[in-house]
Amino acid sequence: MKARPVYKIFLGVFIFLIVFWSVAPLLWIFISSISERTELYSKPPHWIPDNPTLKAYKTVLITGESFRGGGGIAATDLLKKGIINSLIVAITTTFLVMFFAPLLGYAFSRLKFKGSQIFFYFIIGIIALPSWPVLIGLFSVFSDLHLLDSKIGLILLSFTFRLPFETWFMKGYFESVPGEIEDAARIDGCTRIQTLYKVSLQMVMPGLIAVSIVSFLSTWNMFSAPLVLTYTLKSKPLTVTMTEFIGQYFVHWDLMSAATMISIIPPLIIVIFFQKYIIEGLSAGAIK
Amino acid sequence: MIKRVSVWLDNEQHLAYVILVPALILLLGFAYYPAFQSFRFSMLRYNLKLPNRIKFNGLDNYIYVLKDPVFIASVLRVLYFMVIATIAVMVISLGISLVLNKKFRGRGILRAIVIIPWALPPVVNGHLWKWIFNGDYGALNGLLLQLGIIKDYHFWLNNSFVALNLAVFLFVWRYTPFITILFLGVLQSVPGQLYEAARVDGAGVFKQFYYITMASLSRIGGVALILTLIASFNVFDGIYALMGFSESTKTPMIYNYELTFEMGRFGRGSAMAYLVGFFLFLLTLFYIRMSFQKDKI
Amino acid sequence: MKKLFLVLIIMIVAISAFAAGKQEIVKEEPKPDKLIYITPSWGAPSEELVAKFEAKTGIKVEVSTLKGADLKTKVMQAAAGKVNPADIIFVGISDLGTFGSSGILKDLNGFVPDSIFDKVAGANFFEMDGATYAVPMYQQMVMIDYDKSALEKIGTTAASIKTWKDFENIAVKLKEQGIYEYPLAMAVRHWSWYLIALSSGSTLFDKDGNPTFDNPSDPAYAAYKQLINWFKMGLISPERLTSPNAHPSFWAGQGAFHQGWQGSLAIANNPEKSKVAPNADYLLLPEKHFTWSLPAGLGISSYTKYPKAALSFIEFMVSEEPQLFSYEGNGMFPSNKKVFADLGAQGKIDGWGAMAEQAKYVIPLPYNTPWFAEFETELKNSLLRAAKGEVDVDKAIKDLGDFTRSLQAEYK
Numbered sequence: 001m002k003a004r005p006v007y008k009i010f011l012g013v014f015i016f017l018i019v020f021w022s023v024a025p026l027l028w029i030f031i032s033s034i035s036e037r038t039e040l041y042s043k044p045p046h047w048i049p050d051n052p053t054l055k056a057y058k059t060v061l062i063t064g065e066s067f068r069g070g071g072g073i074a075a076t077d078l079l080k081k082g083i084i085n086s087l088i089v090a091i092t093t094t095f096l097v098m099f100f101a102p103l104l105g106y107a108f109s110r111l112k113f114k115g116s117q118i119f120f121y122f123i124i125g126i127i128a129l130p131s132w133p134v135l136i137g138l139f140s141v142f143s144d145l146h147l148l149d150s151k152i153g154l155i156l157l158s159f160t161f162r163l164p165f166e167t168w169f170m171k172g173y174f175e176s177v178p179g180e181i182e183d184a185a186r187i188d189g190c191t192r193i194q195t196l197y198k199v200s201l202q203m204v205m206p207g208l209i210a211v212s213i214v215s216f217l218s219t220w221n222m223f224s225a226p227l228v229l230t231y232t233l234k235s236k237p238l239t240v241t242m243t244e245f246i247g248q249y250f251v252h253w254d255l256m257s258a259a260t261m262i263s264i265i266p267p268l269i270i271v272i273f274f275q276k277y278i279i280e281g282l283s284a285g286a287i288k
Numbered sequence: 289m290i291k292r293v294s295v296w297l298d299n300e301q302h303l304a305y306v307i308l309v310p311a312l313i314l315l316l317g318f319a320y321y322p323a324f325q326s327f328r329f330s331m332l333r334y335n336l337k338l339p340n341r342i343k344f345n346g347l348d349n350y351i352y353v354l355k356d357p358v359f360i361a362s363v364l365r366v367l368y369f370m371v372i373a374t375i376a377v378m379v380i381s382l383g384i385s386l387v388l389n390k391k392f393r394g395r396g397i398l399r400a401i402v403i404i405p406w407a408l409p410p411v412v413n414g415h416l417w418k419w420i421f422n423g424d425y426g427a428l429n430g431l432l433l434q435l436g437i438i439k440d441y442h443f444w445l446n447n448s449f450v451a452l453n454l455a456v457f458l459f460v461w462r463y464t465p466f467i468t469i470l471f472l473g474v475l476q477s478v479p480g481q482l483y484e485a486a487r488v489d490g491a492g493v494f495k496q497f498y499y500i501t502m503a504s505l506s507r508i509g510g511v512a513l514i515l516t517l518i519a520s521f522n523v524f525d526g527i528y529a530l531m532g533f534s535e536s537t538k539t540p541m542i543y544n545y546e547l548t549f550e551m552g553r554f555g556r557g558s559a560m561a562y563l564v565g566f567f568l569f570l571l572t573l574f575y576i577r578m579s580f581q582k583d584k585i
Numbered sequence: 586m587k588k589l590f591l592v593l594i595i596m597i598v599a600i601s602a603f604a605a606g607k608q609e610i611v612k613e614e615p616k617p618d619k620l621i622y623i624t625p626s627w628g629a630p631s632e633e634l635v636a637k638f639e640a641k642t643g644i645k646v647e648v649s650t651l652k653g654a655d656l657k658t659k660v661m662q663a664a665a666g667k668v669n670p671a672d673i674i675f676v677g678i679s680d681l682g683t684f685g686s687s688g689i690l691k692d693l694n695g696f697v698p699d700s701i702f703d704k705v706a707g708a709n710f711f712e713m714d715g716a717t718y719a720v721p722m723y724q725q726m727v728m729i730d731y732d733k734s735a736l737e738k739i740g741t742t743a744a745s746i747k748t749w750k751d752f753e754n755i756a757v758k759l760k761e762q763g764i765y766e767y768p769l770a771m772a773v774r775h776w777s778w779y780l781i782a783l784s785s786g787s788t789l790f791d792k793d794g795n796p797t798f799d800n801p802s803d804p805a806y807a808a809y810k811q812l813i814n815w816f817k818m819g820l821i822s823p824e825r826l827t828s829p830n831a832h833p834s835f836w837a838g839q840g841a842f843h844q845g846w847q848g849s850l851a852i853a854n855n856p857e858k859s860k861v862a863p864n865a866d867y868l869l870l871p872e873k874h875f876t877w878s879l880p881a882g883l884g885i886s887s888y889t890k891y892p893k894a895a896l897s898f899i900e901f902m903v904s905e906e907p908q909l910f911s912y913e914g915n916g917m918f919p920s921n922k923k924v925f926a927d928l929g930a931q932g933k934i935d936g937w938g939a940m941a942e943q944a945k946y947v948i949p950l951p952y953n954t955p956w957f958a959e960f961e962t963e964l965k966n967s968l969l970r971a972a973k974g975e976v977d978v979d980k981a982i983k984d985l986g987d988f989t990r991s992l993q994a995e996y997k
Binding site: 011014015018019021022023025026028029032040041042043044045047100103104106107111112113114116119121122123124125126127128129130131132133134135136137138140141156157159160161163167191192193217220221223224238239242243253256257260263264267268270271272275276278279280 | 294295298300301303304305307308310311312314315317318319320321322323324325326327329330383384387390392396398399400401402403404405407408409410411412415416417419420422424425427429430433434441461465469472473518522524525529541544545548549554557558561562564565566568569572576
């Protein structure tokens with residue numbers, strides 16, 4: 001029999017290590033963002049700033065000082081518009097995913113139809129496509145379709161590249177859920193579509209939420225595609241505006257830290273509030 | 289009218305096609321067609337700076353890339369990266385998931401905390417760690433100095449080998465939560481009674497671990513392995529933000545970008561991208577095989 | 586019969602209307618709803634200026650700022666896909682060879698009236714194979730600026746620096762006396778090498794473009810070794826290997842000498858932006874004094890639908906107010922001859938005298954060739970390898986020479 005206290009100590013140590021591993025870097029960024037510049041550049045660093053200040057946040061959100069001139073766009077605009085664009089693109093994409101994912105999962109798991117294997121591979125196959133060539137070709141396609149520098153273009157693009165994951169995942173999830181209830185409903189006279197929305201949806205809801213959350217995060221974090229396909233604040237997401245920002249302030253680490261803190265808030269919020277779903281959903285889909 | 293459509297849609301074949309059509313249009317238009325377009329480039333001698341001298345040269349670009357010492361070096365680098373990263377991710381994820389599997393107060397909060405690194409945009413990640421590794425004022429230096437591990441500040445990223453390992457670390461930090469959650473899911477589905485029964489039977493902690501825990505993880509282990517290998521190969525944003533085009537961390541993905549856009553060698557760049565893509569495709573096939581094999585069991 | 590006649594008349598009218606319409610399109614460029622201008626942050630006009638332009642011409646301009654590398658990527662991608670990256674493109678001289686040969690820039694000879702070219706200095710920098718690809722927006726001689734008070738601390742002045750060895754000795758003294766940990770605020774990079782090599786009398790390439798720098802008797806050879814040596818002696822901060830930008834370091838007062846540019850005193854002596862103020866001054870490069878220039882200009886995309894409108898924007902950008910903004914806000918030296926003559930006469934240009942002196946010693950580098958950009962990429966890697974000690978310096982220089990020759994062969 002193991003001694004309980006020793007076990008507790010070990011557990012405690014591990015928990016501490018895990019928390020430190022996950023959070024310490026962010027904590028440091030947070031500290032950097034509230035430190036005065038002079039304090040920040042000290043050896044060794046001031047782990048707890050003597051004079052914490054919100055000056056960095058003010059500069060980044062309100063006054064927008066810059067190096068080598070401000071150019072035509074205020075730094076504050078970069079952040080704000082970037083956040084709005086990212087939100088719009090990510091939320092819309094997620095809605096689309098929420099609509100299509102159950103349909104796709106249902107199609108591949110419950111329906112028997114000619115060519116299902118081929119179609120499945122066709123969808124999954126795009127993971128293997130090399131990104132840079134696709135991006136070059138995409139530039140031309142977008143240009144022809146007048147989708148350059150548009151949020152719609154980004155939404156469609158993101159949705160397209162979410163397809164493999166959501167299809168694979170929902171298929172798996174559906175397969176892990178017994179189909180008898182659906183059969184019962186069909187016998188009762190429901191059409192397939194009715195069964196889908198009245199019955200199946202409830203059963204796969206945790207998985208669906210997980211897929212939606214993952215889609216939101218993936219879309220929020222997109223960088224290289226928007227970098228190429230957008231020009232102005234009309235459609236640039238935060239990941240892109242932020243790097244310009246950092247380019248302007250590349251040694252003013254206090255400002256960069258403030259910008260970073262701001263940009264990670266939405267993902268943080270999602271994770272904190274939806275972690276249960278992410279975990280349940282991902283794990284269930286994986287076990288199947 | 290609606291009734292007629294409903295009935296028509298009730299047919300498995302019809303419903304499936306209707307669902308799939310939008311997806312297929314998007315895939316063709318935004319993925320396969322552009323990919324095909326640039327596949328053409330890979331067979332052309334196409335240097336952007338000599339646009340009047342484009343000509344078909346078959347597989348020459350592919351041969352050039354395979355013989356290119358910079359490419360070969362990048363491949364060796366990425367293989368090292370993939371191996372170390374995957375081992376690290378699997379081991380650390382296992383550790384964390386085992387801890388998270390135990391019941392204790394605040395477990396939910398800890399789970400949320402663990403996921404955080406994965407939720408951050410990779411590009412932001414790169415900048416974050418660049419500041420931490422900073423030679424003049426970085427947190428890493430400060431921490432190590434105060435713990436007495438080093439006597440003076442070091443410029444970590446200057447050393448090529450250290451820089452590569454730090455890039456691995458960046459990826460590991462970001463990707464571990466994902467694999468941890470996968471493992472956790474499997475662990476949590478193992479009924480507690482199994483452990484009870486084993487204990488009653490006299491099995492010690494290690495035997496329990498080996499026969500129950502590891503056994504249940506073995507199925508997902510293969511999937512996790514492949515996923516991590518693919519993800520570690522694909523790293524771009526983080527390395528780009530951390531090191532730019534520095535040779536020390538030049539992986540095929542980074543070199544590809546440089547070759548195609550910095551140097552304008554579209555022909556060679558596309559060929560390299562397709563070579564790389566082919567390798568990824570093989571890995572992906574493995575992955576699909578593996579997840580389908582689980583079905584059969 | 587009547588019906589046929591009617592049909593014929595209608596057809597004739599329709600066709601002529603169509604033809605007339607088409608002629609209209611050919612003669613007059615449609616009014617753009619907006620123009621896109623891509624530029625790095627220091628080439629961007631202020632919002633007020635953009636509004637002024639719109640008020641004057643009715644044309645809306647969207648300024649898209651990008652980091653230099655991202656701008657290059659975008660332009661290259663557009664060139665490959667044969668699409669329009671933007672209507673007006675900022676062309677830094679280091680991108681001239683790449684952009685120019687890719688066909689993404691419109692040849693401005695014959696399109697841009699001489700009246701505009703005559704207003705600005707440096708148009709010849711943007712000539713390539715008989716075409717001119719950009720209208721210069723700013724001039725940028727590369728210069729060294731330094732902190733006078735630093736030299737005073739060790740009891741000397743800039744006048745004592747006649748050779749690079751003198752320069753080095755002062756730096757070493759500053760370090761030994763603990764005044765600066767890293768007295769040289771510069772990177773171990775192509776520009777630092779050019780500075781030393783050119784002013785030592787090398788031209789790096791002969792008039793046919795063949796490399797001369799790998800010849801041990803060429804001053805550039807010794808310059809390369811000297812730069813690496815300075816790094817190894819600890820005169821340059823190791824952080825410069827991963828973060829090459831040394832400007833903030835100088836302006837934070839952490840270095841005595843700085844690789845600056847024509848106009849950088851506007852920032853160095855601005856107390857709001859620099860701790861070195863008001864002690865910054867230009868240092869005439871020692872030995873043979875030669876330096877080079879890194880100007881930038883504005884080009885028009887070959888794929889734009891509105892070349893005339895684009896030209897009107899360019900004309901605006903090289904006119905007085907935007908040029909003044911460029912100098913006062915971004916520290917970029919105006920290309921507009923009248924503007925900088927006026928500023929000089931009013932004594933508003935800090936270091937005017939030193940600039941005028943240095944301007945006598947400017948030589949061109951082969952930026953207008955398609956291979957130079959790739960050469961510079963390899964050069965940067967070469968210097969880094971040598972600085973890190975991964976490769977022996979003599980071998981590094983030899984390899985660089987060999988690389989350059991085989992690169993050039995590809996472009997013949």
